Amino acid sequence: MTMLHDEAVYLGTSFLSAEDGTQTSQGEYLPLSLANRHGLITGATGTGKTVSLQILAEGFSNAGVPVFCADVKGDLSGLAAKGEAKDFLAxxxxxxxxxxxxxxxxxxxxxxxxxxxxxxPVRTTITDMGPLLLARLLGLNDTQEGILNIAFKLADDEGLLLLDLKDLRALLVNMEERRKELSAVYGNISTASIGAIQRDLLVLEQQGAEHFFGETALDILDLMRTTRDGRGVVSILAADKLMQSPRLYATFLLWLLSELFEELPEIGDRDRPRLVFFFDEAHLLFEDAPKVLVDKVEQVVKLIRSKGVGVYFVTQNPLDVPDDVLSQLGNRIQHALRAYTPRDQKAVRVAADTFRPNPALDTRQVITELGVGEALVSTLMKKGVPSMVQRTLIRPPSSRIGPLSEGERKEIITNSPILGVYDRVVDRESAYEVLQTRAQNKIQREEEQRQQEETTKAKKSRTGFTLPDFNRGDRPQSAPSRSTSRRSSGRQTVAEAAVKSVVRSVASSLGRAIVRGILGSLKSGR
Incomplete structure (x- = not known):
């Protein structure tokens, strides 16, 4: 009997004992038609989570489904190489x-x-990411997040592109200089809050985030490629260095998920997913996250399946995932958990109670007894009903177990179908350049005004006008009285009024065109 077929991913084999002592076996499968109902892979370190992820990626790829996964330890790079015969695999x-x-x-x-x-390289722009995810990335409080929202609104209103970190820094400096003017329009803008955001941006830059923000921005369709022979391409994100900045890692993957949600059209249930997305070290997504963000993640997970995307969370402990999100994850692979502490014991209970019971198994006990490469498996069947949990020996992978060498990785990158697409940094005119030009023009206008006033003063002295007597407290002509200054600054020439009208019209048009989605990233059609 063949264990492999086109309608499902083969996970392994479970063994059932009959009352007469005989043993039968059955294959455990993940139906492709229900793979977009999401899933969860959990287990303690060293129990086989990476291999489970590896065989799922292989199965989806062979079925023509593209896969995205983060390679936290470097081991997943072995997917790109043919496996080697070893006794324990055989x-x-x-x-x-x-x-x-x-x-x-x-x-x-x-x-x-x-x-x-x-x-x-993987890049996005500050504008594309949006204020909600960026605030999460920076760890801002509510007040500071409010200032960041004002910054994005100001950029939208004035047609300023926020592409990279220097654009955002330049905009914050501009906001500080115009604080009184902008506070009357957008609400109170605190110098302290602007300073706090600037300091957080500096920390973010030191963590390497400047590599992430900019252009050429990622085209989400490049994560959904298939080969000429119909296999799905597996996109692997090198995350070993990225994991040193866990908030950047979590925010990046969440942004990627939001991009998929906003960009892809509704397609309903199909015979297989358009993409499967693995979220490794999933606890980093929810750790210290504000409730509003967790609620939005739950909403995205719930709705993205209709876009044909399956999301699989990989983590050590099922308690790492909030209950409302956990309830959306129908396909489960549970490796061994240890029950040394009260929290560990609670995790075992939670994991056991989320499975459909099997009268032949004491699920709580089995979870603590599983060996390496063993797992409790339950997948969705017809009509979305979960299968009865089974103790399963996970199949051995066909690709290499362990990382590629540096030379092998370079060879694959050199032969990549997207070589040269993202490797060049593009720095077009954006907020930094526009605001720099504005500042220079302002300085030039002030210098021209000063020179004009000095020329006027010199002409008056030659034609017999009485020069000011500074001993009497007269003001020099170059420093008009406060009342005059107020009157003149309140007036607009016809030309100035026309220019401001055009600017407001353009800004209003931009504001209508810019629409943000659930997680604040730009919607398609922009």
Whole structure:
């Protein structure tokens, strides 16, 4: 009996004991038609989560489904290489009945890296990310987040492109200089809050975020490629260095998820997903996250399946995922958990109670007894009903277990179908350049005005006008009285009024065109 077929991903084999002592086996599968109902892979360190992720990626790729995953430890890069025959792999294949169906093969792979060192650079713009995710990335409080929202609104109103960090810094400086004027329009703008945001931006830059913001921005369709022979391409994000900045890692993946949600059209349920997205170290997404953000993540997870995207969270402990999100994850692979502490024991109870019970298994007990490469598996069946939980021996991967060498990785990057698309940094005119030009023009106008006033003063002295007597306290002509200054600054020439009218019209048009989605990123059609 073949264990592999086109309608499902083969996960492994479970063994059932009958009352007469005989043992039967059955394959455990993840139906492709229900793979967009999301999933969860959990287990303690070293119990086999990475291999489970690896075989899922292989199965989806072979079925023509593109995959995105973050490679936290470097091991997933082995997907790009053909596996090597080893005794323990052959023994596992024999035990689970895979037999002649077990073969070694690589999967088509594209490597990505925010820092551009171990893969193609990944970038987005400040404008695309939006204020909600950026506030999360910076760790802002409510007041500071309000100032950031004003910054984005001001940029939209004045047609300023926020592409990279220097654009945002320039805008914050401009806001500080115009604080009184802008506070009357947008609400109170605190110098202290602007200063706090600027300091957080500096910290973010030191963590390497300047590599992430800018152009050429990622085209989400490049994560959804298939090969000529119909296999899905696996996009692997090098995350070992990125994990040193866990908030940047979590915000980046959340932004990517929001981009998929906003960009992809509704397609309903299909025979297989358009993309499967693995969110490794998922606890970083929810750790210290404000409730409003968790609520929005829940909303995205709930709705994105209709876009044909399956989201799979990978973490050590099911308690890492909020209950409302956990309830959306229908496909489960649970590796061993240890029950040394009260929190560990609670995690075991939570994990056991989320499975459909199996009368033949004491699920709570089994979770603590699973060996490496074993897991409790429950997947969705027809009509979305979860299968009865089974103790399962996970299949051995066909690709390499372990990382690629540096040379192998470089060879794959060199032969990548997107080579040269993202490797060049583009720095077009944006808020930084526009505001710099405005400042220079302002200085030039002030200098011209000063020279004009000095010329006028000199002409008056030659034609017999009485020069001011400073001993009497007369004001020099170059310093008009306060009342005169107020009157003159309140007047507009016909030309100035016309220019301001045009600016307001353009800003209003831009404001209507810029529409943000659930997580604050720009919607498609922009």
């Amino acid at each position: 023994k596992r294949a024999e035990t689970i009945g895979l037999g002649k169906d077990y073969d070694f093969a690589s999967v088509p792979t594209i490597f990505w890296d925010l820092f551009g060192e171990q893969g193609h």
